[in-house]
Amino acid sequence: MSNKQNLVSKKNTETGSDDSHALKVENLSKIYDTSAGRVVALDNVSFTIQKGEFVSIVGPSGSGKSTVLNMIGALDRPTRGKISVDGIDMFSMNDSEIATLRNERIGFIFQSFNLINRTTVLKNVKLPGLIAGMSHDIANFRAMKILEALGIDDKKDQKPVNLSGGQQQRVAIARSLINNPSIILADEPTGNLDTKTGDDVFAMLKNLSHKFKRTIIMVTHNPELAEKSDRSILLRDGRIEKDVYH
Amino acid sequence: MIPKRKKMNPRDLFLLSFEALVDRKVRTLLTILMVVLGSSLVVVLNGLSAGQAAFLEQQFNTLAANVLFVGSGQRSLSSYATSTSNSITINDVIVQKLKTLPNVSDVIPEYTGSVQMNSQGNVQRASITAIDPSKLSVELPNVQYIDGSTIRAGDRSAALVGDTIVNPPGADTAFVTLGETIKTTSTYSDSSGSHTVIKNYIVSGILKPSGNTGIDRSVIINLDAGNELLHKQNKYDQLIITATTPDDVDTVQQEITSMFGKTLGATTPKALMAVRQQAASGNAAFILMVGIIALVVGAVGIVTTLYNSVTERIREIGTMKAIGAQNAEILALFLVEAALIGIIGASSGMAIGMVAGVLLGILTTTTPTGGGAPVHIPPIYIPTDLIKVWLLSLGLSVLAGMYPAWKASKLSPMVALRRE
Numbered sequence: 001m002s003n004k005q006n007l008v009s010k011k012n013t014e015t016g017s018d019d020s021h022a023l024k025v026e027n028l029s030k031i032y033d034t035s036a037g038r039v040v041a042l043d044n045v046s047f048t049i050q051k052g053e054f055v056s057i058v059g060p061s062g063s064g065k066s067t068v069l070n071m072i073g074a075l076d077r078p079t080r081g082k083i084s085v086d087g088i089d090m091f092s093m094n095d096s097e098i099a100t101l102r103n104e105r106i107g108f109i110f111q112s113f114n115l116i117n118r119t120t121v122l123k124n125v126k127l128p129g130l131i132a133g134m135s136h137d138i139a140n141f142r143a144m145k146i147l148e149a150l151g152i153d154d155k156k157d158q159k160p161v162n163l164s165g166g167q168q169q170r171v172a173i174a175r176s177l178i179n180n181p182s183i184i185l186a187d188e189p190t191g192n193l194d195t196k197t198g199d200d201v202f203a204m205l206k207n208l209s210h211k212f213k214r215t216i217i218m219v220t221h222n223p224e225l226a227e228k229s230d231r232s233i234l235l236r237d238g239r240i241e242k243d244v245y246h
Numbered sequence: 247m248i249p250k251r252k253k254m255n256p257r258d259l260f261l262l263s264f265e266a267l268v269d270r271k272v273r274t275l276l277t278i279l280m281v282v283l284g285s286s287l288v289v290v291l292n293g294l295s296a297g298q299a300a301f302l303e304q305q306f307n308t309l310a311a312n313v314l315f316v317g318s319g320q321r322s323l324s325s326y327a328t329s330t331s332n333s334i335t336i337n338d339v340i341v342q343k344l345k346t347l348p349n350v351s352d353v354i355p356e357y358t359g360s361v362q363m364n365s366q367g368n369v370q371r372a373s374i375t376a377i378d379p380s381k382l383s384v385e386l387p388n389v390q391y392i393d394g395s396t397i398r399a400g401d402r403s404a405a406l407v408g409d410t411i412v413n414p415p416g417a418d419t420a421f422v423t424l425g426e427t428i429k430t431t432s433t434y435s436d437s438s439g440s441h442t443v444i445k446n447y448i449v450s451g452i453l454k455p456s457g458n459t460g461i462d463r464s465v466i467i468n469l470d471a472g473n474e475l476l477h478k479q480n481k482y483d484q485l486i487i488t489a490t491t492p493d494d495v496d497t498v499q500q501e502i503t504s505m506f507g508k509t510l511g512a513t514t515p516k517a518l519m520a521v522r523q524q525a526a527s528g529n530a531a532f533i534l535m536v537g538i539i540a541l542v543v544g545a546v547g548i549v550t551t552l553y554n555s556v557t558e559r560i561r562e563i564g565t566m567k568a569i570g571a572q573n574a575e576i577l578a579l580f581l582v583e584a585a586l587i588g589i590i591g592a593s594s595g596m597a598i599g600m601v602a603g604v605l606l607g608i609l610t611t612t613t614p615t616g617g618g619a620p621v622h623i624p625p626i627y628i629p630t631d632l633i634k635v636w637l638l639s640l641g642l643s644v645l646a647g648m649y650p651a652w653k654a655s656k657l658s659p660m661v662a663l664r665r666e
Contacts, residue, residue, distance in 0.1 A: 073568065075568060075659045075663070096573070096574075099567065099573070100251045102567075102568060103569060103570020104251065114561060114562075114564075114565040116562055119265055127569060128570055130255065131254050131566075131575065132251055132570065133251060133253055
């Protein structure tokens with residue numbers, strides 16, 4: 001961790017970025033060349049997200065909200081532009097360094113949970129820690145603490161497939177937290193849940209943001225949910241149409 | 247630059263791979279079965295080939311090094327049979343001529359045939375060899391007796407009996423004992439029809455097992471007695487020529503060829519051994535190739551299994567990458583799966599192959615024509631060969647896992663996560 005902090009401080013000095021910025025997106029464009037021609041998925045998008053902010057990215061289908069989330073998660077590279085996480089320009093790095101950045105600084109929550117069903121809840125939660133080379137004892141301790149905080153520690157030995165949708169999403173949230181990431185990216189986290197469970201999961205994310213000062217970026221097509229977050233960025237045709245603080 | 251993080255613990259990688267294999271039990275077992283079949287086949291074939299080679303060597307080691315076997319006509323090395331199209335009658339004139347050749351120290355004539363033997367109401371067929379008993383040690387330098395001793399020259403009523411004639415396999419009591427009489431019946435045909443010759447012989451010596459099945463299932467009698475019993479009319483079946491030294495054997499063989507051309511064939515135990523071993527090696531190489539093809543088929547099974555696994559687990563691979571797994575870790579994950587299949591398959595294949603080889607050796611035990619003890623060729627497993635087969639199976643398995651593993655490691659996480 002000390003290495004990481006040193007690195008961030010060094011990078012901040014180098015780039016002159018503000019320490020309160022968790023994420024800085026600058027002039028981001030993504031153009032796909034398809035058989036039907038060029039498709040501009042993102043067109044010169046820029047925004048900054050402060051540490052501890054809970055931001056929703058909303059917009060109709062094809063507006064570019066998933067594309068921007070994929071870029072922030074370093075799952076895809078932009079055609080132009082720059083994204084800095086903790087002051088680190090992620091696309092100046094090679095694939096291996098990007099994988100390390102994803103592991104250490106970004107937590108993912110997927111709409112369909114993406115848990116490994118053949119193994120236990122506990123092992124699913126521990127997995128990013130184990131990938132990071134964390135010892136079993138530490139990974140166990142941290143995973144159990146998080147599962148306790150999310151109220152599903154009694155499910156630790158069960159297979160995710162045997163849990164309800166809400167419980168599975170909590171496991172996914174727990175997994176996203178194990179390496180204490182700078183940013184949590186949630187792609188339609190309530191999309192596969194009923195209204196009540198969806199509200200519970202949303203409340204849990206909000207609690208994480210407000211109580212534990214986590215930076216959360218959530219993609220949703222639900223405007224009501226977006227209004228409950230700290231800030232909504234509305235995308236349309238690959239451009240920011242509105243950036244509203246609630 | 248971001249500092250390199252610690253590597254994932256190999257134990258965790260192994261457990262993840264193991265769990266993935268266990269999750270697809272049936273498919274994993276079927277894939278392992280393919281490797282088992284391939285490696286066990288190679289082990290069986292290798293073991294049986296080594297056993298056969300050792301058996302042949304043992305057979306020829308019982309023969310003296312300075313002897314040549316001479317028969318009528320061109321001698322075929324591969325079958326040790328004679329062709330009668332270009333032959334002469336081997337009689338005392340030929341024997342005397344051969345004795346005049348340089349580097350020849352002795353020429354020993356022999357009659358051979360097959361007879362039926364009766365002793366105390368029991369009957370069995372046996373090979374018979376008639377030879378001057380004082381020259382027996384030339385053909386069988388290591389001859390030893392369980393009971394009794396050699397027959398006296400000129401004694402037409404005495405016989406030496408091989409161990410497996412005395413103790414036929416499966417019999418509770420001896421067929422004949424020292425001093426007892428055996429009644430032998432030989433048949434021959436001439437222009438006047440078929441005739442039977444019956445003679446009695448007293449067992450004067452019982453030979454120790456020599457390892458040479460031909461000798462162990464033979465009865466040995468005096469040369470003249472053989473001439474009578476087999477109605478050979480002084481026409482010898484074979485001559486044993488002793489060269490002055492083992493180094494002269496080839497020279498003597500050339501001299502015989504230059505003197506008699508193709509009408510008399512001569513061969514040496516060494517040449518016979520070389521041809522048999524060459525044939526055995528060729529055979530072994532062929533069957534080993536069959537085994538390796540089976541292993542390659544097993545490897546193709548691994549490619550199919552792991553490729554399907556990559557396709558089925560594409561979202562899982564995407565998730566693993568999203569949460570920070572490196573390409574090398576994804577590659578290792580699938581290679582460990584391939585290696586596990588290889589290790590389990592190769593190890594089981596070794597064990598099954600060794601047991602199957604022993605069983606096949608027993609099941610293929612054959613009784614030689616002319617009677618005598620069944621020939622059992624046990625497989626021989628050479629540790630270095632087993633290690634080579636194990637490593638080959640494992641290597642092929644890992645090699646087979648390379649492409650699916652590489653494909654998985656190169657998947658774009660975004661593409662993988664989008665896949666349903």
